[in-house]
Amino acid sequence: MKQNNRLRTIRSTALGALAASLLSVSLAQAQIPNKTLVYCSEGSPAGFDPAQYTTGTDFTANTFTVYNRLVEFERGGTKVEPGLAEKWDISADGKTYTFHLRHGVKFQTTSFFKPAREFTADDVIFTFQRMLDSNQPFRKAYPVQFPYFTDMGLDKLITKVEKTDPYTVVFTLKEVNAPFIQNLAMEYASILSAEYADQLLKAGKAADINQKPVGTGPFIFRSYTKDATIRFDGNPEYWKPGAVKLSKLIFSITPDPGVRVQKLKRDECQVMSYPRPADIAALKADAKIAMPSQPGFNLGYLSYNVTHKPVDKLEVRQALDMAINKKAIIDSVYQGAGQAATNPMPPTQWSYDKNLKSASYDPAKAKALLAKAGFPNGFDISLWAMPVQRAYNPNARLMAEMIQADWAKIGVRAKIVTYEWGEYIKRAHAGEDDAMLIGWTGDNGDPDNWLGTLLGCDAMNGNNFSKWCHKPFDTLVQKGRETSDQAQRTKFYIEAQQIFAQQLPFSPIAHSTVYQPVSKKVTDMRIEPLGYARFDGVGLQ
Template identity: 40%
Template sequence: MRKKWMSGVLTMALSTVLVLSGCSSNESGENTPAPAEGNDPPTEAVAQDTMIMGRGGDSVALDPAIVTDGESLKIGHQVFDSLLDYKEGGTEVVPGLAESWEISADGLKYVFKLKSGVKFHDGTDFNAEAVVFNFNRWGDPASEYKFEGDSFDYYDSMFGPEDGRVIKEVKATDETTVEFTLNQPQAPFLQNIAMTPFGIASPTAIQEKKENFKSEPVGTGPFVFKEWKRNDSITLEKNADYWKEGLPKLNKVIVRSIPDNTARFNALQNGEIDVMEDLNPDDLSILEGNSELQKIERPPFNVAYIGFNFKKKPFDNVKVRQALNHAVNKQAIIDAFFAGQAEPAVNPMPPTLWGYNDTIEDYPYDLEKAKALLAEAGFPDGLPDPVTFYAMPVSRPYMPDGKKVAEAIQADFEKIGVTTNIESPEWATYLDDAKAGEKDDIYMLGWTGDNGDPDNFLYTLLDKDAIPGNNRSFYVNEELHVLLTDAQKEIDQEKRAELYKQAQAIIKEDAPWIPLVHTTPILAGKSNLKGFVPSPLGSESYAGAYFE
């Protein structure tokens, strides 16, 4: 709905009231005189109450527990609440559905006191038993509510695989108290609990909808799911009974999928959408010159990378991986495609995150060194067979145009005798293929931090426990595994930081990736959009957004 349309409706309604008044009698039997022409009382402007968001790709599923892609989690952020939350615009943990918590001295027991009076969108009561139901569903491989094709990759990544679970038991001690017992201390436990994949779902809805829950989500969040038109739009409506007083401020949110960045920006300029993600860096000057629009910067907290599939030869050979690291001109890519909104990536985590190892030097762009390493690996004339190179089909905050960047890398690889065939299947298929590791030899992906902890980059993406899951390279290093699991158990942050620095040194030498860039993602919106606060974690609540 637009302001002009709403004002027109009010004017028509007011005119109708006046006409009807003129046809009725007052107490004295006189007709009420019609207002003089041109003297209609002014109508009060009505603020726009629907926000249309434009993004680069559709969701894969709407149950946040079974996905790992950011597009799905953006919707999950609106429909679900987690026990804890992050401070607006940052990564500090604050209360969510749990209003307080206590931690035992040994770090093995967490007791959460829950908010009372909260209901799921279907009217089911939120309580401690609902929390237990959700965590048991995620943690039990034999759960009857783990439906065909589903996997709880985030749970496995953050709380350990089946044979090494961090969480031992979750139990309700009363209606509003839930107790977690751990098998071992986990330093980022609270940071993990706050993540969107661990949003609490209605047990009733899961039991009734079963497999359909992934497309008909029910949570306690500020917006209620209404409709999903695949590859087009998702419609959410205000949760009138939301437990946060005064929120949400909008009555409706429509999230549209517009894959092409330029088409998305044109839609914003034409008034078809109100806010958009992933502005083309080349369009920044146009945005800044338009007084009816505003630039919105997301705090940088990401990494884009090229991953090597260790299941495919010769990428199990470290010299081949190091050679290709030397063959990518990162600065040229940044200059050509990022318009100054990125910096070269050296490590698999951003330099703004504590524990970053700034003593590590990048593989310099050196084609002769790359050729020499290939020769040492047994390929003096380059690789004999074409390499299947998966390039992202959608824009992401860390990668505005995956295909064009892939073409630039393809040209560099060609100079050292490595021929690539670029493939870009649709987004859901792309993610499934990369997870299976059967079709791609190398692949392009990226990651926006979920919770403000180095564990969420290093362990989540590169530890052996994340196979199958977010470790799409199928990279295994036992020494690295020990460091990362020790860092999870260590409470002292300085000691944890040292462990993570050692881990980054191992990863640099093994070269499972080519870290490409860290970006400052740019969003754009109408100038009268207020209360929209971008999160460094890649998705934010729309509850506080409104239009002046």
């Protein structure tokens, strides 16, 4: 009889636990309102493995939907807050960072992966060892480049990553690195599932990590139809209570900005990317659409590939720069939503040198400089124009045509070249261009993200599209990284900006104002100063 009572107790306890478990799951799922938001995005992502990519199009589609990082930027800002690490300690010498990981975080359950365990230190170790160690088995099975990681010199900076227990990870650095925590909040540092990677490796399908992503983030990847749609479901087990307010998130890939506007007006999408300057007035006039804006933390520029003749000559670069009527470009391309750029960073970035001046528009002087450089009759050059709109350049084709016309006045014959966006970036990394239109939106609020990432010697095969490695400049950038005092860092960065202005590896063109058109039904959509869109915390009325 006692045994039967005990059995009944065990059964009722088990049933109670099961009911509680089912209730907690249903409550978690019930917390996500049954709402579908459609985002009209400007382009197709190149893939879903954040460590491989450098564009906002990719990051919006993967980093801030599927994944989390140890530390994260607050929504709508550049302040770093805890992510998968609840807290961290920094050693007295500034070279050891100890991260204390969050307990109870679940990786997403998908049609292609069902996790057997929660997030632990093993996942952090896998994520970083893959980038650090060229002999790591997963990397050997799926060999790819990690441009951000190497551009910032992190492959040389991080000497080891170790777990001291399942919820503690220690990073040891070769030297002090002032922006290290900011850098760890960036997209490349998104934490992958080591268990999922092992499954892919055993199945001989390592490359699937780029097509079928699994993370701990607010949205679960469901499907991608190339150049058409990406579908996500709200994550009912997301570790941030109340952050997921959409049951379905759909990216409607719409490269034509005019079509994006029409879809927004017809409520076929509720958020759109990158309106054309010409459409801003009409969008502002629509009673159903909100148009928040703010000064852009960005820079549109014209890069010169200094490994190609004749732009390897300083006088030639100076002549090409001087021949461009930048005021006309700002008037025509940005249409009142841009400011002239003189520096390799925006005015809102601390350490910006406000005394730096760019050369005035002067075709006659430019022609004389060309003659002095040995090109009295000009030369032929390729001028690459981006196929997509970006926050820093709303119409690269028009900008290229205006530069082409300006250069023709000094005898330079420019052939405009373009490719699909992913191909454009890939070929530019390979150094195929002579000159190219490109730009940058800051990633982490630190000056190193401009000077180091766009112009440092470590970045020559990455985002340093000029392929410019100038030791005096690079030494100042390195000193800035290794110094914690912001006043001292500012001195190094101002001196570096002055060297940039003397050497001119690229021509700064403009900083643009960023607009984010949204349906008035959308709640709490924020403009992200770092150039992507985020949908955690976003809801629909």
